[in-house]
Amino acid sequence: MKKPIFIYGLLLAGLVGALKFLEYRFFIRDLSIEIYIGIIAAFFTVFGIWVGLKLINKKPTSTSNENFMLDETMLKKLGISKREHDVLELMATGLSNQEIADKLFVTVSTVKTHSSNLFLKLDVQRRTQAIKKAKELQLIP
Numbered sequence: 001m002k003k004p005i006f007i008y009g010l011l012l013a014g015l016v017g018a019l020k021f022l023e024y025r026f027f028i029r030d031l032s033i034e035i036y037i038g039i040i041a042a043f044f045t046v047f048g049i050w051v052g053l054k055l056i057n058k059k060p061t062s063t064s065n066e067n068f069m070l071d072e073t074m075l076k077k078l079g080i081s082k083r084e085h086d087v088l089e090l091m092a093t094g095l096s097n098q099e100i101a102d103k104l105f106v107t108v109s110t111v112k113t114h115s116s117n118l119f120l121k122l123d124v125q126r127r128t129q130a131i132k133k134a135k136e137l138q139l140i141p
Contacts, residue, residue: 068141075139078121085139087114092131092140 075085083104090100097115101108115127122137124130134140 069138071138074137080118080121084114084118087111088118088130088134089140091127092134
């Protein structure tokens, strides 16, 4: 009695296995383009993330701050005060007058006064010119 049940069970398992195999073959054949597109999309996603991380985590080749030496004699010669030098350094980082005022705990008009004094002492008209000249004179890195 157990032998026919066992044989029918094996036949049924074999038929189910054959149907799954055929279904798999037709599934792969019908959806092969989608599978290939998915594999290519996954590859380019991983590649894009890798390239993005390489670009973001790029190490600077050389920094000018390592070799920078402040020319104290030039500061004294031009008559630039410590506070004006602080304003000049913050200007070089690209901060606005309001941001400089917030960092130094002074008013915006004080920052403007220091900026005007710097422009006169460096003989320039604009911030960009002041930063360029200050770098040439070794006043900022």
